[in-house]
Amino acid sequence: MTPPSISSSALDPTAVEDLRTRFRGSLLLPGDPGYEDSRTVWNAMIDRRPALIARCVGVADVIAGVNFAREHRITLTIKGGGHNISGLAVADGGMMLDMSPMKGVMVDSDARIGRAQAGCLLGDVDRETQIHGLAAVLGFVSNTGIAGLTLGGGFGYLTRQYGWTCDNVRAIELVTADGRLARASDDENADLFWGLRGGGGNFGVATRFDYDLYPVGPEIVGGAVAWSGEAAPEVLEMYRSMAAEAPRELALVAVLRLAPPAPWLPRKIHGKLIAAIFACYTGPVQEGEKLVEPIKAFGKPIGDVLQRRSYISQQSILDATQPKGRRYYWKSEYLPSLEAGLLEKCIEYAHQLRSPHSGVVLFPLGGALNEAADDLSPAGNRDAEYVLNVTASWDSAEDDEANVAWARAAWADMRRYSTGGTYINFLTEEEVDNRIHDAYGDHYERLVRVKTTWDPENLFRVNKNIPPTPSSEP
Ligand SMILES: Cc1cc2nc3c(=O)[nH]c(=O)nc-3n(C[C@H](O)[C@H](O)[C@H](O)COP(=O)(O)OP(=O)(O)OC[C@H]3O[C@@H](n4cnc5c(N)ncnc54)[C@H](O)[C@@H]3O)c2cc1C
Structure with a gap:
């Protein structure tokens, strides 16, 4: 659109x-x-x-x-x-x-609530909550906005323990289409609260989110281990079995990409294909060290920064790989499992990358996210165990065609492994017209009803739009 x-x-x-x-x-x-x-x-x-x-x-x-x-x-x-x-x-x-000037965060550590204004980035919230050894369920890159992330669902290192970010919101304050300040929670405007937890910016302008907070860190076991691209088949097989067995406190992300010029990777490998596993364990650190030992000891790593570190540093560990100002194009699917054929395809397309910044990424979901009632929120997709993200990223407009074509080809070849669902927050502009139903599935009609109640004129329409039912009045 x-x-x-x-x-x-x-x-x-x-x-x-x-x-x-x-x-x-x-x-x-x-x-x-x-x-x-x-x-x-x-x-x-x-x-x-x-x-x-x-x-x-x-x-x-x-x-x-x-x-x-x-x-x-x-x-x-x-x-x-x-x-x-x-x-x-x-x-x-x-x-x-x-909304970016609205960055206030108030933490009630006794009640374990973090109240964050809608202009906050994830890092703004983590910084304040970590003073108390608490954290909200947020995403993997610290300069992402809390508003878009939360309103579309939201997942990160804590998701397997607690579910979608939006499953862990107690209340949302917003300005509705008629210019009123409203509050949505289980007790107030419950239909609106339901819609806001996945329905994006369709219902109003969120001004504040009240998040459930959980004890996390400040010290955790996290970081990454990388292997050369030749080892990718074995590394992904190890990833598959480790991720399937991992306790919920351990989140494992697999990445195939060309080695960036990062100090933890040897110079001679820069620009060559690598397989990496990013890990974050938020339980007791001694336990975490034992759990990640098989990853660190696997094969011949070319880089290893998986160690005790602060949760704050973990939350920004991927930031440098996703800077503002590059050209980006993504394709994404939810996966019910990691089939051998899918992992082979991940490697095949990683060998065909058209830019040093692109990659194929597997994020973990599962756990608590699967256990909540399907109709708890329109973010839904409770059958998703992983997210596949084919991320094309490059510098110059003249390379648009080649990079977009690479991502589309990889996705076309891998989408057969999907649950059929896709993450609303990862949709590109060209998908906004035809994949919104895939993202919401059976929840779509209920979203239309909420939209029709709260924004009958579709004032909030430049988004992953859910058009209201037209009024029958002349
Ligand atoms: C590098 C990168 C990493 C990411 N990592 C993760 C991740 O780990 N987990 C995850 O779940 N997602 C992740 N995402 C996706 C992310 O959740 C979405 O891109 C999200 O929309 C970003 O929110 P934003 O506020 O920064 O976006 P914006 O582009 O500012 O907003 C996106 C849309 O949200 C709506 N919106 C924004 N603010 C408001 C508001 N106050 N009230 C009502 N509607 C509003 C609007 O419709 C707007 O068009 C990532 C994205 C990027 C680029």
Whole structure:
């Protein structure tokens, strides 16, 4: 779906100046200092220019922004961390609410709740919760936004213990399409709460998330071990049996890619295919050291940084591999298991990578995620044990075609191993029109009902959109 656009000249300058008098944050027009930085998202394939950016510093700004977009019929987009591959946080000619100034985090360590404003990145929350030896269930890369991640489901190192990120949210505060501040939890607006836990930005602008916190770290056993590409078949076989047997406190991620110039990998291997396992054990550290020993002792590793470390460092260990500003294109499926044929295909396509930054990644799900009731939230997909992510990443536009073609070919060849489901948060823009049903399965119709109740005019439509049922009134 290409976001609809309006011309910036359609914006009434007097109305913008009037909004400015009521706005505590900053309103940015093209050419203003900060405009270019704010409009830029993680994926450099996305290059869009909103007519107006509203950088919100509080809930009142969000209410003013939503009312302004609705009253002036301006295409509204919402940017959390700006990390979504599809880039729907920003639209040409639209009004973008940039939530990034709203980064407050309050931790109630007795009640084990972390209250985080919607502009936080994952690292902002971890930093505050880890002071108390607590953590929320968040994702693997610290500069991802909490809002997009949580509203689409969310998974990370703690998922096998506790389920989706959205399974571990107690309440969400949001501004609805009519400009009201609402709270959604099991006790208040329960239908909305259900929809928000996977239904993305369809129902309003989230301003705060209340997360369940769990004791984690501050010291854990984590890091990575890497082997040369020739050992990939044996490494993936070892990964398959270790991941299947691993206790829930141990999350194992497998990566096939060309070796980056990282100090822990020998120079002579840089640019060559490697197989790596990233591990994180959040139980007692002595126990973790025993559990990861078979990984460290397997074959002939070419690099090993799997050791005691802080949970904070674990949460950012993959950051450098996914910098903002590269070109990205992903294909993804949920997997019910790791079949031998799938692992062979992972290796086959890893040998055909078209860029030094691309890779094939297997993330673990399973555990608690599988045990929750299927209809707990639309994130659902409770039959998923792993996520396959074919991640193409490159520097220059002239290489777009080759890299996109590589990812598509790998995915086309591997999707037969899928549960049939896919992660809403990993959909590229071209998939937004045809894979939303795959992501939600049987929950789709209920999502339409929630959408019809809370956003009947589809104000929030530049997203993985769930159109409301049209009104039958003339
Ligand atoms: C490098 C990288 C690593 C990732 N790792 C993981 C991972 O480990 N686990 C995981 O589950 N996912 C992961 N993801 C996917 C991630 O969950 C999604 O990209 C998510 O959408 C990012 O959220 P964001 O706020 O940064 O995105 P944005 O691009 O800012 O927002 C995405 C969409 O979310 C909606 N949205 C954002 N903020 C709000 C708000 N306040 N209220 C209502 N709607 C809003 C809007 O529709 C917006 O278009 C990763 C993505 C990247 C790029």
